[in-house]
Amino acid sequence: MSEQKANRFGFAINRSRAINYDTSDRKVREYVTLREPSFRLCFACGGCTAACTTGQHASFNLRRMNTYIRRGEIDNLREEVTRCMLCGKCLLVCPRGVNTRNVVAVTAEALRKLDRNEL
Amino acid sequence: MSSEIFIWPFNLGLYFILIYSVVRSTIWFRSLSRADKLRLQRGFFGMPFMQSIREIFMESLLHRRIFKKNPVLGYMHMSLAFGWFLLIVFGTIEADFFGEKHLNPPSHAIFFRWFNPEHGASGLASVFTQWMDFLLAFILSGLLLAIIKRFIPGMMGMKKTTKHTWTDRIALTSLWLIFPSRLLAESFTCGVHGSGGFLTGNLGAALASFLPAADMAPWFWWLYSLSLGTFFFLLPVTRYFHIPVELLLIFMRNSGITTADRWSAYSEVQTHACSSCGICISVCQMSRAAGINDMQSAYFIKGLRNERDIAAITANCLMCGRCDEVCPVGIELGPLRLIERRQGERPATRLKFIDRYGLTRRREQIEREPTQSYSYLVPEEEQQADVLFFAGCMTHLTPSVIVAMKKIMDSAGVRYRFMDEQGGVCCGRPLMLAGRDREARELINHNSDIIWKSGAKTLVTSCPICYKVFRESYYLEAQVMHHSEFINLLIEEGSLRLGYLHRRVVYHDPCDLGRGSGIYDEPRAVISYVAELQPVPEERSMSLCCGGSLGNLTLSSEKRALIAADAAGTLTRSAPDELITACPLCKKTFAQATETRVSDIAELVAVALPKPVRRTRSRSLANTVKVVADGL
Numbered sequence: 001m002s003e004q005k006a007n008r009f010g011f012a013i014n015r016s017r018a019i020n021y022d023t024s025d026r027k028v029r030e031y032v033t034l035r036e037p038s039f040r041l042c043f044a045c046g047g048c049t050a051a052c053t054t055g056q057h058a059s060f061n062l063r064r065m066n067t068y069i070r071r072g073e074i075d076n077l078r079e080e081v082t083r084c085m086l087c088g089k090c091l092l093v094c095p096r097g098v099n100t101r102n103v104v105a106v107t108a109e110a111l112r113k114l115d116r117n118e119l
Numbered sequence: 120m121s122s123e124i125f126i127w128p129f130n131l132g133l134y135f136i137l138i139y140s141v142v143r144s145t146i147w148f149r150s151l152s153r154a155d156k157l158r159l160q161r162g163f164f165g166m167p168f169m170q171s172i173r174e175i176f177m178e179s180l181l182h183r184r185i186f187k188k189n190p191v192l193g194y195m196h197m198s199l200a201f202g203w204f205l206l207i208v209f210g211t212i213e214a215d216f217f218g219e220k221h222l223n224p225p226s227h228a229i230f231f232r233w234f235n236p237e238h239g240a241s242g243l244a245s246v247f248t249q250w251m252d253f254l255l256a257f258i259l260s261g262l263l264l265a266i267i268k269r270f271i272p273g274m275m276g277m278k279k280t281t282k283h284t285w286t287d288r289i290a291l292t293s294l295w296l297i298f299p300s301r302l303l304a305e306s307f308t309c310g311v312h313g314s315g316g317f318l319t320g321n322l323g324a325a326l327a328s329f330l331p332a333a334d335m336a337p338w339f340w341w342l343y344s345l346s347l348g349t350f351f352f353l354l355p356v357t358r359y360f361h362i363p364v365e366l367l368l369i370f371m372r373n374s375g376i377t378t379a380d381r382w383s384a385y386s387e388v389q390t391h392a393c394s395s396c397g398i399c400i401s402v403c404q405m406s407r408a409a410g411i412n413d414m415q416s417a418y419f420i421k422g423l424r425n426e427r428d429i430a431a432i433t434a435n436c437l438m439c440g441r442c443d444e445v446c447p448v449g450i451e452l453g454p455l456r457l458i459e460r461r462q463g464e465r466p467a468t469r470l471k472f473i474d475r476y477g478l479t480r481r482r483e484q485i486e487r488e489p490t491q492s493y494s495y496l497v498p499e500e501e502q503q504a505d506v507l508f509f510a511g512c513m514t515h516l517t518p519s520v521i522v523a524m525k526k527i528m529d530s531a532g533v534r535y536r537f538m539d540e541q542g543g544v545c546c547g548r549p550l551m552l553a554g555r556d557r558e559a560r561e562l563i564n565h566n567s568d569i570i571w572k573s574g575a576k577t578l579v580t581s582c583p584i585c586y587k588v589f590r591e592s593y594y595l596e597a598q599v600m601h602h603s604e605f606i607n608l609l610i611e612e613g614s615l616r617l618g619y620l621h622r623r624v625v626y627h628d629p630c631d632l633g634r635g636s637g638i639y640d641e642p643r644a645v646i647s648y649v650a651e652l653q654p655v656p657e658e659r660s661m662s663l664c665c666g667g668s669l670g671n672l673t674l675s676s677e678k679r680a681l682i683a684a685d686a687a688g689t690l691t692r693s694a695p696d697e698l699i700t701a702c703p704l705c706k707k708t709f710a711q712a713t714e715t716r717v718s719d720i721a722e723l724v725a726v727a728l729p730k731p732v733r734r735t736r737s738r739s740l741a742n743t744v745k746v747v748a749d750g751l
């Protein structure tokens with residue numbers, strides 16, 4: 001219950017940590033930006049996360065997922081991307097017109113390609 | 120008779136296409152499922168057979184459906200198909216009657232005039248000659264239209280025609296040459312012998328007056344035979360293969376075979392039965408409002424047929440179903456696109472020429488790897504209810520619809536449980552539209568479990584997307600109702616008392632409720648009960664898509680806005696007070712595209728409810744808050 005409360009607006013305080021951009025994997029980000037250019041428009045407002053259907057049942061946060069893609073945090077991404085139900089609520093609330101559902105779909109595709117060494 | 124060698128291109132072409140058709144049909148038949156095979160066998164010896172014959176006559180020959188859409192286009196197809204059919208039938212009769220012997224080979228009927236140049240001087244024979252000339256003129260008039268259409272497509276009321284491959288072009292040229300060369304061949308022969316009807320006789324006499332008709336005639340008979348032969352030989356590799364395949368499709372469909380959800384021989388027959396007529400292109404809002412001209416069903420089907428990489432085309436479709444509605448061949452375009460979406464990313468291998476056009480081709484079935492998993496969902500506690508109300512994800516973004524539904528149900532005294540009040544789980548249809556049926560099943564199971572356990576008799580939903588999937592893909596004992604149906608029921612049984620609003624309103628049929636589920640009358644009955652309902656230009660089965668569709672994963676928000684503006688513009692042309700819809704997604708999409716007030720049918724009805732009686736102060740305060748919330 002307390003976790004649900006903390007997650008009510010999709011925001012929770014993250015632990016601080018350092019990101020090493022030299023070692024991060026950019027392949028997924030490049031693939032996603034190529035296939036869904038609107039991904040670049042996201043300004044991390046969190047509207048999608050606040051509206052999210054999945055967020056009410058599990059720890060899932062589209063805004064966080066977008067950040068993982070940008071930072072190339074592949075392992076975190078792998079877990080995150082499987083939870084979305086593609087319901088489309090985020091699409092309707094996004095103020096920047098990001099095609100959010102396709103970001104999820106393309107990310108999943110990118111990860112599969114990564115595993116097959118096709119990326 | 121060495122001059123008769125000219126019949127051989129025709130003969131070879133004819134035998135080739137006959138043998139090819141038989142072999143290909145046999146292969147298709149053998150790869151049908153056992154149940155479909157039985158259907159087809161039963162269909163062949165019963166009523167479906169008669170229905171098929173009738174449909175072939177009405178659609179493949181007379182082209183009634185195209186006629187209804189567009190009389191000029193209909194005439195063009197009819198004159199070519201029905202005219203040619205009659206020419207063959209009467210040509211055969213003529214050859215049988217007036218030829219040297221009965222039961223001639225087909226070439227004797229086709230080249231009858233060459234073998235009987237003097238024929239038709241008097242009596243029945245001359246009547247026949249005039250009739251054959253008339254049929255030829257009939258076909259030529261359609262051909263003229265076809266040529267005009269090729270060069271000025273706008274004339275037939277269609278903005279776009281489909282692109283041709285080079286084999287299509289050669290086949291088209293040979294098809295176009297068949298009848299003019301027959302005309303000239305017959306005319307020259309008639310000119311030499313002074314015979315012929317009103318067309319060939321007069322033209323022949325005129326030509327013979329200044330040309331060496333006797334020398335010219337054989338050349339045109341050769342051309343006639345060659346163009347027929349070429350056409351027959353190329354038939355299997357061009358779009359004209361649709362002519363014989365459509366007959367097979369009609370038999371299969373009337374026997375009760377459907378596309379279902381897997382690639383089958385029936386799917387393959389459908390892709391080959393498409394005539395590339397382009398009617399689906401002209402109704403598609405993606406082209407008319409958003410300027411996207413490469414993903415319409417005609418191109419999708421062509422890509423399937425030619426084994427191209429069509430992943431982008433497959434994904435870029437609203438799944439609105441308008442093209443399904445108009446396709447004159449009756450191809451199940453939506454289901455075919457879903458089958459293709461389920462395949463996932465296809466390995467980029469091209470089939471070799473021989474495989475692509477040969478007889479061995481078999482489309483491989485690739486299973487998409489699962490990408491999503493919802494194992495985090497915990498089953499809910501059992502809670503009994505007679506009526507379950509499922510708002511749906513989208514409706515949670517339009518809280519005023521939920522408030523309106525609560526008011527209506529309270530006012531009618533319905534005892535219900537709000538299934539997803541605390542936020543439910545998606546119905547699964549968005550995943551299915553993306554081709555992820557396996558993942559959707561997880562959500563379907565979760566929701567079904569809640570519904571089964573509740574023992575509900577009725578499941579009411581406010582979202583047409585949920586409605587369609589509840590009805591089609593859930594196994595429920597409860598009767599599934601969209602809220603427009605439910606409100607209509609409440610009005611009919613007298614549990615809802617409503618006032619009359621003096622407003623002029625128009626109604627927009629949501630894709631999944633109208634075309635998708637066939638619910639057209641109930642919403643109209645409800646609206647007419649409380650307000651003045653005006654007609655709109657494209658409604659019911661041809662209603663427009665709002666552009667917000669979840670069926671399209673890749674469409675950008677800019678293009679969606681263009682489609683929404685175009686649709687909203689059409690709907691509000693009569694400047695109504697309010698635009699009513701029955702889908703939260705349509706409401707949201709239209710609200711951003713038009714100045715006209717957009718409401719859900721439930722909101723309209725809630726306004727028509729009698730004003731609540733004031734009771735206590737705190738109660739009325741709560742109502743005020745609610746009213747303010749509604750206004751927001």
Ligand code: SF4
Nearest residue numbers: 052084085087088090
């Ligand atoms: S589509 Fe996915 S991310 Fe968007 S609201 Fe639905 S569950 Fe959340």
Ligand code: SF4
Nearest residue numbers: 042045046047048094
């Ligand atoms: S709502 Fe749109 S802009 Fe905001 S975080 Fe989500 S995707 Fe980014």
Ligand code: SF4
Nearest residue numbers: 393395396397399446
């Ligand atoms: S799919 Fe139907 S409407 Fe479209 S081109 Fe083919 S036959 Fe015509």
Ligand code: SF4
Nearest residue numbers: 403436437439440442
């Ligand atoms: S379903 Fe709609 S969007 Fe898709 S091709 Fe047909 S008409 Fe166009």
